[in-house]
Amino acid sequence: MSEGTRIRMHDESAPHDSPPAAQAPAVELLGITKRFPGVLANDNVNLAVRHGEVHCLLGENGAGKSTLMSILSGMQSPDSGHIRIDGEDATIDSPRRALDLGIGMVYQHSALVPALTVLQNLMLGESRSLRLPVDTARQRLRELASVLGIEIDPNAEVRKLALGQQQQVEIVKALWRGSRVLILDEPTSMLTPQGVADLQKVLVRLKSQGIAIVFITHKLHEALAIGDRISILKSGRLVATFSEEVLRSRTPDELQALIVETMFGEEARAVSGVAELQGEIEGERKRRELAPEPILELAGVSARAEGTGPGVQEVSLALRRGEILGIAGVDGNGQRELAEAIAGQRPITTGEIRLQEASIGHLSVSTRQRLGLRYVTDDRLGEGIVHSLSVAMNLVIKRIGQQPFWQRGIVQQGAVNKLAQELVKDFDVRTPSVAARAGTLSGGNIQKVLLARELSFDPQVVVYNKPTQGLDVKTTRLVRQRIRDQAREGVSALVISTDLDELLEMCDCIAVLYRGRLAGTVENGPDAGERIGELMIGGRAA
Amino acid sequence: MTETAETPLAHPSIPDFVAEESLPRESRLSRPLDTLIRGVGPVVLALIAGGILLLALGRNPVTFYGDIYQGGITHDAWQDTVMRMAPLLLIAAGLVFIFRANIWNLGYDGQFMLAAAMIAGFAPKLEAHLAVWLSLVLLFLVAGVTGALWTVVPALLKAYSGVNEIITTLMMTFIGLSLANVLVKGPFQDPTINTPQTTALPLSGMLPNIPHTRVHVGILVAFAVILIVHYVLTRTSLGLRLRVLGANPRTAVHAGIGVKRLIVTAFLVSGFLIGLAAAAEILGIWGYVRADTNFQYGDAVIPFVFLARLNALAVVPFVAFYSLLSIGGEQATQNANLPTDFLLLIVGLILLFMSLTEYFGRKRDLGGSYLTAGLAQALRRKAENA
Numbered sequence: 047m048s049e050g051t052r053i054r055m056h057d058e059s060a061p062h063d064s065p066p067a068a069q070a071p072a073v074e075l076l077g078i079t080k081r082f083p084g085v086l087a088n089d090n091v092n093l094a095v096r097h098g099e100v101h102c103l104l105g106e107n108g109a110g111k112s113t114l115m116s117i118l119s120g121m122q123s124p125d126s127g128h129i130r131i132d133g134e135d136a137t138i139d140s141p142r143r144a145l146d147l148g149i150g151m152v153y154q155h156s157a158l159v160p161a162l163t164v165l166q167n168l169m170l171g172e173s174r175s176l177r178l179p180v181d182t183a184r185q186r187l188r189e190l191a192s193v194l195g196i197e198i199d200p201n202a203e204v205r206k207l208a209l210g211q212q213q214q215v216e217i218v219k220a221l222w223r224g225s226r227v228l229i230l231d232e233p234t235s236m237l238t239p240q241g242v243a244d245l246q247k248v249l250v251r252l253k254s255q256g257i258a259i260v261f262i263t264h265k266l267h268e269a270l271a272i273g274d275r276i277s278i279l280k281s282g283r284l285v286a287t288f289s290e291e292v293l294r295s296r297t298p299d300e301l302q303a304l305i306v307e308t309m310f311g312e313e314a315r316a317v318s319g320v321a322e323l324q325g326e327i328e329g330e331r332k333r334r335e336l337a338p339e340p341i342l343e344l345a346g347v348s349a350r351a352e353g354t355g356p357g358v359q360e361v362s363l364a365l366r367r368g369e370i371l372g373i374a375g376v377d378g379n380g381q382r383e384l385a386e387a388i389a390g391q392r393p394i395t396t397g398e399i400r401l402q403e404a405s406i407g408h409l410s411v412s413t414r415q416r417l418g419l420r421y422v423t424d425d426r427l428g429e430g431i432v433h434s435l436s437v438a439m440n441l442v443i444k445r446i447g448q449q450p451f452w453q454r455g456i457v458q459q460g461a462v463n464k465l466a467q468e469l470v471k472d473f474d475v476r477t478p479s480v481a482a483r484a485g486t487l488s489g490g491n492i493q494k495v496l497l498a499r500e501l502s503f504d505p506q507v508v509v510y511n512k513p514t515q516g517l518d519v520k521t522t523r524l525v526r527q528r529i530r531d532q533a534r535e536g537v538s539a540l541v542i543s544t545d546l547d548e549l550l551e552m553c554d555c556i557a558v559l560y561r562g563r564l565a566g567t568v569e570n571g572p573d574a575g576e577r578i579g580e581l582m583i584g585g586r587a588a
Numbered sequence: 589m590t591e592t593a594e595t596p597l598a599h600p601s602i603p604d605f606v607a608e609e610s611l612p613r614e615s616r617l618s619r620p621l622d623t624l625i626r627g628v629g630p631v632v633l634a635l636i637a638g639g640i641l642l643l644a645l646g647r648n649p650v651t652f653y654g655d656i657y658q659g660g661i662t663h664d665a666w667q668d669t670v671m672r673m674a675p676l677l678l679i680a681a682g683l684v685f686i687f688r689a690n691i692w693n694l695g696y697d698g699q700f701m702l703a704a705a706m707i708a709g710f711a712p713k714l715e716a717h718l719a720v721w722l723s724l725v726l727l728f729l730v731a732g733v734t735g736a737l738w739t740v741v742p743a744l745l746k747a748y749s750g751v752n753e754i755i756t757t758l759m760m761t762f763i764g765l766s767l768a769n770v771l772v773k774g775p776f777q778d779p780t781i782n783t784p785q786t787t788a789l790p791l792s793g794m795l796p797n798i799p800h801t802r803v804h805v806g807i808l809v810a811f812a813v814i815l816i817v818h819y820v821l822t823r824t825s826l827g828l829r830l831r832v833l834g835a836n837p838r839t840a841v842h843a844g845i846g847v848k849r850l851i852v853t854a855f856l857v858s859g860f861l862i863g864l865a866a867a868a869e870i871l872g873i874w875g876y877v878r879a880d881t882n883f884q885y886g887d888a889v890i891p892f893v894f895l896a897r898l899n900a901l902a903v904v905p906f907v908a909f910y911s912l913l914s915i916g917g918e919q920a921t922q923n924a925n926l927p928t929d930f931l932l933l934i935v936g937l938i939l940l941f942m943s944l945t946e947y948f949g950r951k952r953d954l955g956g957s958y959l960t961a962g963l964a965q966a967l968r969r970k971a972e973n974a
Contacts (some may be wrong), residue, residue, distance in 0.1 A: 425838070
């Protein structure tokens, strides 16, 4: 099939030319059930997505959202149930088949090749003819860009684009072959507030083109702002779908109450301060009195980058006892390097790091750890734990060889297990036993293991890198509560996050990291969000 | 260069393989069955395939395998088999120790032969001055230290500059083998004979035998070392550090483990144990080293180290099997009028079936890997670059 015919085909079938039977939903999932060993990931799920609507899929981690969508995009096949596309039964047995049926997917993390240009990325799937159809592709990109109301330089290297723009390229890619169903998996998690607004505009335009959009999120306020209908998944079952009428006929507050009730049932009342799971962060935080002298001080600290990033360049900041200092910024602006430099995992090239007035810039990771400087890494699976070791061992992995867990180099399994059992209880780690392999735990529980490890044995300063990324609402709440509780006890926290709402909710002060430098620091308050948003994209105008 | 950049980063999606801890994560088979299939399966299949090959060559496989059994077990032959196990077990211990840390010391031949040449050269002189038992103890130490020293260059390059140890250790092997030759033909040459070899030790200067057998005590050293290595790897802080480094070098850095020192330690211990293997072989069996010899025991041991999933204890039955094959096989190949290389073919078949089991295991969702994440990644990178 040549490029030309495919585009024409798309044009013929494009919804705005000949609306495909408005009554039949674009996609219908009927009685979808999918079992994994020990888990019922989807339990008789019925879901219909109409043309020209944004259908939000809300649910906690592990509720089955991803499984359901991977079934729709052909990555998994259901154990039972079937799928109808435009009212016709369809078998989606491969991602290619899904694309052929017009189902495009945008993943949470970029699936683009950073070193290639936008156009090259878009043509990656075009392996059918030997010669790359550059001109037709350029034409197609122009066409889609005008549909989406965006501007993309076809020759820009993807790695040089902002994350929001990369996502736009992903959307173009998903629509490239004439998709009529677009699945977005937590699309806002990496975006700035401006990026979210841009995305929203794009979605509105897509809707008007009759594209059916599935929008997966666990942020309630987003679902309410963007969704025409909202479906809620809970432990594999679709517990409710709120129609447009319901959404329109109630006030936002009523809706939130309703949805929270549906999502958590009885637990809703137990979730204190539901506001935070709703993303409401209006500045009711009390200004806290903090001692003026810093406990952790960075003076002109620079560190080399990992890969092509900017690294850390002459960052100076001071953290007072009990303070929660946020580091905002779009991902990839030196966050990880900064955290690693403080933790001692990355050598600093210039500057000085002082902990309680002692210079620690030259000390080893383990010495800093012993001094009470802790680091909760963002890469839980790839760095935080050893999958093959037990939960108990992972809890003492930063104290290998130390008393009382090791005596003369010999492990004291009793002491290790005792500590592990206490920590598991304290931090509510859900694990069959402390001897279970850490790799078998869910992401949220792994994060609890990391917290337990870093917050035990007298922490002074804790560096958190994206502490709640990918966690469900309950765990998120628990993590934030821990950070706050610790701060009240005088443990300072440096919270690095790309989720601005999170920082606004917790932090006393928020600094913005832009291309490895601190672009500015903002006291938290009612207008902090806007000012930070501006700093986050700081140099872009230049 | 930063610490994280120096060590190969394990990819989180590749199942990390640290012996029994990391059997396939989502295997549909029970663990014992899985271990059995993955461990013994390739051996059985290789024997069957070898049998078919023998048939094709017009030999009777039953006779052949019977001859191996006879030549390796019956009468006194089992004693030879046990003696062959000594150096193999010691090398295996050295390899398991460092492989657990996901570091690939492939310089065993150089370490072994250099250590062999050193003690073969020193032994007669030493025993002329010291009591035999003291000499033997010292010679074991000399062998160990020589083996360890021969890993220093790759160890430092790996630890401080991130140089791929597979390449450096292989290169050091060439130098080591040549240096061993220089020593044997030069300073250690027995002046009384024309063949290029060291002065042979008298029987009284060799390792004593276990009472009532012909088996030298080297095998006891080997078993002791296997037990110690297993204990160190499973019960001590050093062992845990090695396993963490092997499972995920980034976690090792994150956990504050002194990765550089640990890499050097792993190399030194590995080289030391391989040196001990040379001592057991030379002082137990040969009493001298001839120029241009290379026992190549390490090459034979490697597949079994992987079949044992880097578990020091599990290595023992595999090494016993190989010893039987190589001792009994000498007679069997002679009877069948085949070159002894036919035995290598069986080892090769084991490797082949190991890969096939691995491939189908993965395809059938059994997960797991003989390769550690780091090695798998290194190999893949090599394939991509090619």
